[in-house]
Each structure stands twice: as C-alpha cells, then as structure tokens.
Amino acid sequence: MPLVTAAVLAYAAGLLSGFGGVSIWMLAAAALVVWGGARTRRDRTALATIAIAGFATASIARGAQASCFERLLAAPEWEVTLAGDASPGAFVLGRHSCGVKLRIAAAEGRAAAGARVVVRGDAVRARDAILVTKADLRVVRSAGALARWRATVGRGIDARFGTDAPLVRALLIADMHDLSPTLRDRFAAAGLSHMLSVSGLHVGLIAVAVSLVAQLVGFARRRADLVVVVLTGLYVLVIGAPLPAVRAAVMLATVSLSMALQRPTSAWAVLAVGAAVPLYDAAAVLDVGYQLSVIGMVALVASGALVRRWSWLSAGGWRGTLYRSLVASTAATLLTAPLVASVFGRISLVAPVSNLVAVPIMAVLQPMLFLAALLLPFSPLAQFVADASRPLIAAVDRLATFAADLPGASVPVVADEASTALACVAATAFVVAAVSRHPGGALIAGASCVALIAWRPLMPQRSGMTELHLIDVGQGDAIALRTTRGRWVLFDAGRDWEGGDAGKRDIVPYLATRGGPLVGFVLSHPHADHVGGAASTLHALKPSWYVDPGYAGGSSSYRASLLAAQTMRTRWQRVRPGDSVVVDEAAITFLAPDSAWAESLRDPNDASTVARIRVGQVTLLLTGDAEADEEQWLLARQLQFLRADVLKVAHHGSSTSSTPEFLAAVQPRLALVSVGAGNMYRHPSPAVMESLAAHGAITMRTDRDGTIIVRTDGSRIEVESRGERWTLKTPR
Secondary structure (H helix, E strand, O other): OOHHHHHHHEEEEHHHHOOOOOOHHHOHHHHHHHHHOOOOHHHHHHHHHHHHHHHHHHHHHHHHHHHHHHHHOOOEEEEEOOOOOOOOEEEEEEOOOOOOOOEEEEEEOEEEEOEEEEEEEOOOOOOOOEEEEEEEEEEEOOOOOHHHHHHHHHHHHHHHHHHHHHHHHHHHHHHOOOOOOHHHHHHHOOOHHHHHOHHHHHHHHHHHHHHHHHHHOOOOOHHHHHHHHHHHHHHHHHHHOOOHHHHHHHHHHHHHHHHHHOOOOOOHHHHHHHHHHHHHHHHHHOOHHHHHHHHHHHHHHHHHHHHHHHHHHHHHHHHHHHHHHHHHHHHHHHHHHHHHHHOOOOOOOOOOHHHHHHHHHHHHHHHHHHHHHHOOOHHHHHHHHHHHHHHHHHHHHHHHHHHHHHHOEEEOOOOOOHHHHHHHHHHHHHHHHOOOOOOOOHHHHHHHHHHHHHHHHHHHOOOOOOEHHHHOOOOOEEEEOOOOOEEEEEEEOOOOOOOEEHHHHHHHHHHHHOOOOEEEOOOOOHHHHHHOOHHHHHHHOOOOEEEEOOOOOOOOHHHHHHHHHHHOOEEEEEOOOOEEEEEOOEEEEEOOOOOOOOOOOOOOHOOOOOOOOEOOOOOEEEEEEOOOOOOOHHHHHHHOOOOOOOOEEEHHOOOOOOOHHHHHHOOOOOEEEOOOOOOOOOOOOOHHHHHHHHHHOOOEEEEHHEEEEEEEEOOOOEEEEEEEEEOOOOOO
C-alpha cells in the first residue's frame, strides 16, 4: 500500500475517532490496515501522528459545533438551508452555516429544497439536532442556480418517466426522497442498494459512454479525455455534488491526468486522491455514501490483489472474466456488509450473483438516462429515449424483486455497536489477508470475529426502554409493542396478496430477528390490509391471546386468522371498552368499540379497536382505521382518556378521519402515519397533514421514513428511522 494511501486512511480513521458514534468502527478498523501497511517504524510514527491530527481536527470541529448548538438553542429564530421541500405538515431537515442540523416540523410557509429560510417556532434539544415544532418558514434566499437546474431536471424526469420517475431520479440526479421504503428494502435484500446512490458505478458508466461518443466523432484520445472530465464534473455539480460522485469524478480526473502526463500510478494512490475529501471538509467522513464508496473501492483493489495471487483467476475468455467479476463482487459485499447492516438492517447473501446480472444492464441503462436528461429541452427526443429505456428500468426492478424473493436471499440483522465493531474488524482482516504475503494471522483474526458475531445473539439483549415499532408493510398497518423484558404485542399484521402476505414476508422475520416471544395479537378490524398477514404470524409466533372487535361478516383473511388461533390454541377475546391488559411495564387499555354500537355499523372502519398504551408518564394512542363517527363516539364517552403524546393516525391519514375536534382532544406531540408509497387512495390527505401541523404534532410517515421506532423510558420519547435518532424530552 503506498504511503499516501495509508496517510489518507489514517487521517480518516482519526477523524472518525474524534467525531465518535457508531460509524467510528467503519474506518477505525482501517487504522489496522494502515498500521500493517507501514514498512518502517518511521512510517508508523508518521501515520500515527496523522491519525492523531485527524482526531484533534474532529475534536475541535465537534467542540465548535457544540458551542454553536447551545447558541442556536437559545435563539428566537434560525437561518438555515433546507435539505428538502417544505410545506405545512412536512418534517424536513435544515442545516445552519455552522453545521448544526435542525429538524423542522413545518406549520406555515413553503420553500423549495436548497432555499435559505428563517425559521421561528418552539425549539428543544433532540439528540444531535435541534427540533423545531410549530415552525413558521420565511424564505430569505431562493435556491441557487445549480439547485434550480437540478429541480428543473427533476421535473423533466417526472414528465418523461411517469411512475418510473422516483427510481430514475435516484439513478440520475441522486434524489431518493420519493423512493418508497419497500423499494429500498427490496434492493437491499437483493444486494443492489448501492445502485440507488449515484457513485463510482454511475459516473464511470457515463464517462465510458461519453468517451466512446467523443472518439466516434473524431476527437483525439487526449481531447476525448478532457471532454469526459469536463462533462462528468458538470454532471456531478448539477446533481448536488454527492460525496460518492465527487470521489468518482476526482478519481477519473486523476487517472486522465496521469495518462496525459504518461505517469501511470497505482490503484491505491488513485483511491487516496478520491478519498481525500475530508482534507477540506472533515465532516464528510461521517457521510454514509462516502464511507460506502471508499470501502467499495478498497474492495476492488483488494480483489485485484487476489487476482494477481491466484493464477487461475488470470485465465482468459469469458470464464476468467466471470471468475474475476465474482471475486470483486464478493469482496465488495463482504467489506460493505457491516455498514449495509447498520443502515438497512439486513445482509444480502445473493449480492455477488445479483450484481453480476445487474451491472451489464446498468451499463446500458445509465448512459441512456443521461442522454434523456441532456435531451429534456427537446421533448419528443427526450420522450423517445425515455420510452426506450423503460424495458431496462423494468429489468433492474424485476431483477431486484426476483433476487430478494429467493429463499434465504438476505438475513435480517440488528446491528448494535459491538456487532458492528466485530464485523468491521473481520472485514479489515480480509483486506489484510488479501494484500499480505502472509495472510494466516489476519484470517484467524477475521474468523474469530465472525464466530463472536454468531455467538452474540445467544445472549439476552434488552434495551431498557419500551419500544413501539411502526413496521413498514406498505399500504396497511402493523405495529409491534416491545417491553423492556423483550416481550411483544402485535397490533394488526398488514395485508395479503396472491401468493404471500406481510406476516410471512415482513413481520415474522422482523420480530424473530430481534428476539423475544409474541404474547398477544390485537386486530383493529377485519379489512385485508390489517388482517392479511395475521394467519401466517399466528402460525409462526403462537401468541397466547388474540383480541379483536368481533365484527360480523369479516373477510376471508379474518376467518383464516381465527382458524389459525384455534389451531395454535390462542385464546380469543372480544374488545370491550374499559378492558385492560398489563404486559410488563406497559398498560394497554381498550377504549373502543362498544359492541352494541358497532352492531349498527355498516363500515368495519368505524368499529376499529382503539387502544391506549401507558408507560410511566408517556401515553400512546392507536386508532386503527377509525373514521369521524367513531372519533365523535370517543369524544362523547372517552374524552378523559384521549390525550396522548404519540398518535397512530387513523386510516392512513385519510380525510375521513383525524377531525380537528379529535386532534384537539389528543394533542399529540408525535403523529405516525402507516401508508404505502404511491398508493391508489392518495393517502395521506394534505389537509390532515396540515391539521396535524397546526395542532403542533411532528408527523412521520412510513412511505417516506420507512419503519419507525418509538422508544420511551416513561419520561422521555426517542424516535428512530433509517438509522437516525432524535429525542423528545419531558412529556406533559
């Protein structure tokens, strides 16, 4: 390993150590590679000094940010740059010029992503950010030219690609805001999640296509290389300069320059130049995209070392190419596994093979998407290219679906700090073994770490907090309560479809991976999007009891759930207002429906089970699909029990629920909406989202935030989604 590469990795490892957090393990383990790669004591001393400098730089930056954090917390208003579009009811991220993040629950005002706004509202400390509720936004500077250009390209993609637009936006302009969590999980299970983030693969494919076109029109090699560097650089700027794309563009420019000067350099040195972004932006080392990009490149270099070592990999023909591609894909999967597990909660076992099929498709698709973007000013031509690319878009998505649905395609994991640390050390040991002349010690160390990871789940794991998991099952509900003793109560079980259901696909693996018995199942009402996965869940997890409203004339899925309960000897009971069940520290009280009132109803939604969960001073209210009529019934008979800190919004945010009177009685601080991305019902209603914001609630949705976990110790509330956490303190 060249000394310059070792220096860059040492500095990155020092930065991560200085910033702290779970991601420290990702490149702190790389310090072992750096240390092992140094040839002399002087080199080790120099690299240690560089790592210490990185640690000091990060510590100083963290201290300055902490000071700014305290100043902003006491300020009456904040000027920030928005990371997403803001409108009443939206929950968006903003960033102050000193680097402090503000999570903004907008109540008034609208602004586009990239705009500079002044925010006024109620602010509280929320872990690593400032949480602003009841926020009023005022634009002080519109989004810059590049942001407007990107927005224009985005609107053009929407017009030309229709339902494929969210995936095309991700592949082309690094905009993943509208990607459904279901699609993200599907790509993660197939081992193709890296394709959803514009990185070296995407930039490289575009660069190759531009180079071929330049040479076909008669450009000399050097001039063609210059055109490639300029166009790819402009492309990276237009899409917002995401760090993985910046790294790829810098590496491309480095290779082109070295070839022009006839001074070839090693892959390690090129990696070092591309990974040097933290030299001018220390916080860049915390970006997950940057980490995945660098680790992926390390995997490619390490696999190259294996090819040189194993002569059978140097064979010619299609078999040699296949073997080398499989080794590179396997190396990338192994090295990125710790980070992918911590972000997506699963590890793909089919990734090496699925990537072999996906990369050739992307090699044709990515240049076509780039051409479509260039032709957007010429609508007929852009539409022609867009239509021509649709089969390839469908092929990538179907490949992801097929690979994800294979038995044992992926393994759900719960990535805590200790397991992540061990996995990173194991991955690092693989790199050492790949590039070392004497790999035995590294292989033993890596195998020992893998053994410890396999052994850890046998030890009981308790979080010390009560958890409510709003599981992303698409258009449906599945809510799991977990006590501090690791016992579960499940409220609803998602939908079913021909050949499968959410219980089998989502809920059973989700609960089984985290461990602990399912003691009870509560059904809100017998519609298929709530009871569809119940039979599979009951058969697999065998709860002790089953509670539901007993609404007459239920669906076939409901009848199947009752038969499953009978087979599993699960005790069934009808909901009665006022009944309670205590599971460890959580007291569950049923507020509705009343059987005499429900018998006169024609819509099962209005006979939804409404459950109130009390943990210490914190209250959570689950409302199923209760409509306005049932809300009025609750206001008339259960008013004193409706006030809650957390509200599961009824009927997926439909305009037929969440009346102003009901929200005024509940006064939720956090509102959770379980809804499928792009659903045909157009849930949730914008009016309901605005109403929730007007009542001071922070609203989170599974179609945008994926699975949401709410934790409480009875005195504070912690929220987690997509690996990010923030805290609400001192509830009423």
